[in-house]
Amino acid sequence: MSQEASSPGLRRSLSVTDVVxxxxxxxxxxxxxxxxAPFALQGAGSGAFLAFALAAALAVAFALCYAELGAAHPNAGGEYVIIERVFGRALSLQMYLLILCLLLFIPAVLATGAAPYLNSALGTRLDGAEVALAMIVLCFGIAVLDIKLNAWLTGSFLLLELAxxxxxxxxxxxxxQQPATVLWQPVKAAADGGPSAVSAxxxxxxxxxxxxxxxxFGGAVYFAEDMRESGRPVARAVLAALSIVVLVELIPVTALILGAPSLAEMSRQADPINYVLSHLSSPTLARVISGGIFLSVFNAIIAIVVQSGRFLYSSGRDGLxxxxxxxxxxxxxxxxxxxxVATLALAIPSALLTFHSSLGDLASFTVIILMLNYLLLALAALRSRLGLHPHPYRMPGWPWPPLLAVVGSLALLWAVLxxxxxxxxxxxxxxxLTGLLLAGRKQPVAVLIVEEQKER
Known part of the structure; x- marks a missing residue:
């Protein structure tokens, strides 16, 4: 039985723009x-453009699944509540643990990769783990503050980031420095140091x-209970967020590839993007850009921690x-x-993860968790319309987007595993195994409240 009545609830103060x-x-x-992105540039050279373009197509399919399911099941618990209502408790607990891992790992991944940009901006040699730890502590503290303040703060940082x-x-x-043809005829460094074609x-x-x-982009669903209106506005927030993200990532990646003095040399670099920027800008401008990148990482961690607080709050309310x-x-x-309390719950484990020695290992494992998450959401989008829940937003072209999402996530999952x-x-x-053990407990999780659906 849901424990929703024991909680005073979240303040419904956010607009679609705030959530975006x-x-x-x-x-x-x-x-x-x-x-x-440096992992893609190192691995595929100028083929990173095609990788990002294909990923954008898959992301649209994933986002349509999030949009329809988030509108049909608006809840601060997001994905795990959706899965519970569509498939039941056992899969819901698996999804809960997957999302918990994502919310735990992603801030550590971002913070661990931020130190070089702070050092580049300030001309210092600060220890990466210490910088990451300080970022985690500050971001968790800020995330506890009023949600409208966090929306204003993250929005202000976002404008600087976009600039x-x-x-x-x-x-x-x-x-x-490169012809446009390298975008669809990609090259990278060969074993002998020269350029070579990149395979599909x-x-x-x-x-x-x-x-x-x-x-x-799917994080918008965590704010369904903070929004003035749920239902279709949740879907609009998800799709608007994805549109902005694809636009402001794919264009700079393309520009960096075309601006590289040597694509072979770029793909060999430990930091391929700084290699390109060092040839395109003055040292002073490069330092300013590095400072902006550091602030953007700081901003991202705040936003993710705010989302994780809603996620854990929902799990407590649902009696997990x-x-x-x-x-x-x-x-x-x-x-x-x-x-x-829910916002600060992951502070210590996230801080401990910042001392992990390999950014690449953190990132690759996070991709595995992410693909499992997308797979379950895509399957839920196929199954949800067969249930009794109203769907205020229905994706165009159903069932093709969730089918593409299932095939894409399975293929990528196999490639990584x-x-x-x-x-x-x-x-x-x-x-x-943990999910199976939790499923054996008698305490229910995220029970669907029919009256809540009727009130909406």
């Missing part, structure tokens, strides 16, 4: 390009990384945990009207 600002800030296009990306795009296009298999292997760079933990997670701050270390398989197995 927080959601896009959580995606943080700049940090996606500077922290995640930096626009500058990068202008530099790349205005000083292009190599490009496809980088699509998962590009999907990770776009990921976060033992009673004392449920009561704690439902606590609303008397001044800020935010779920402050083929090369995954045994450790990742053990962690995935542990998540599945």
């Amino acid at each position: 600002l927080i959601t896009v800030s959580g995606v943080t296009p700049a940090s996606s390009i500077f922290v995640i 930096a990306l626009a500058l990068i795009a202008w530099l790349g296009f205005s000083e292009a 298999a190599t490009i496809f292997a980088m699509v998962g990384t590009a999907v990770f760079a776009y990921n976060g 945990w033992p009673a004392p933990a449920n009561r704690a997670l439902q606590r609303i701050h008397p001044r800020f009207d935010t779920p402050w 083929r090369d995954a270390p045994a450790r990742d398989w053990w962690i995935i197995g542990g998540i599945a």
Whole structure:
């Protein structure tokens, strides 16, 4: 039985624009390009453009699933509540644990990749783990504050971030060193150091990384209970967020590829984007851009922590945990009207993850979790219309978008898992086993309240 009545609830104060600002800030296009896109540039050279273009097509299919399901099942719990209402408790718990891992890993991935940009901006040699730890602590503290303040803060940072990306795009296009043909005839460094053609298999292997760079648009569903109106506005927020993200990521990636002095040299670099920028701009401008990138990562972590607070608040309200933990997670701050205990719950494990030695390992494991999440959501989008729940928003072209999402997520999941270390398989197995053990408990999770549906 839902424990919704024991919680005072979240303040319905956000507009669609507010939710889009927080959601896009959580995606943080700049940090996606500077922290995640380098893996695609190293792996596929100029084929990163095709990887990002294919990922955009898949992201549209994923976003349509989020939009329809988020409008039909508006709840701060987001994905795991949707899965419970469509498939039942067992799969809901698996989804819950997958999302919990994503919300735990992504801030650590972003914070770990931010230190080089702070050092570049300030001309310092600060320790990466210490910078990441400080970022995590500050971001969790800020996320407890009033949601409208966080919307304003993240929106302001987002404008600066978009300005930096626009500058990068202008530099790349205005000083292009490569012909446009390298976008559809990609090249990268060969074993002998010269340029070589990039295979379709190599490009496809980088699509998962590009999907990770776009990921976060679905976070709009976590604010369904903070919005003045639910239903179709949730769908609009998801689709608007994705449109902005694809636009402001794909254009700068294209500009960086065209502006590279040597595509072979770019793909060999440990930091391919700084390699390009160092040739396109002055040292002073490069430092300003690096500072902007660092602030964008900081902004992203705030937005993601705000989302994770809503997610954990919902799980406490729905009775997932033992009673004392449920009561704690439902606590609303008397001044800020935010779920402050739920917001701070992941602070310590996120901080500990910042001391992980390999950014690449963190990122690749996060892609695996992400693909499993998308797969379950796509299956739910196929199944949901067969249930009794109203669908105020219906995606165009159903069932083709969720079918594309299922095929795409399975293919990418297989591509990543083929090369995954045994450790990742053990962690995935542990998540599945934990979900099965939790499913054996008698305490219900995220029970559908028919009266709530009728009131909407």
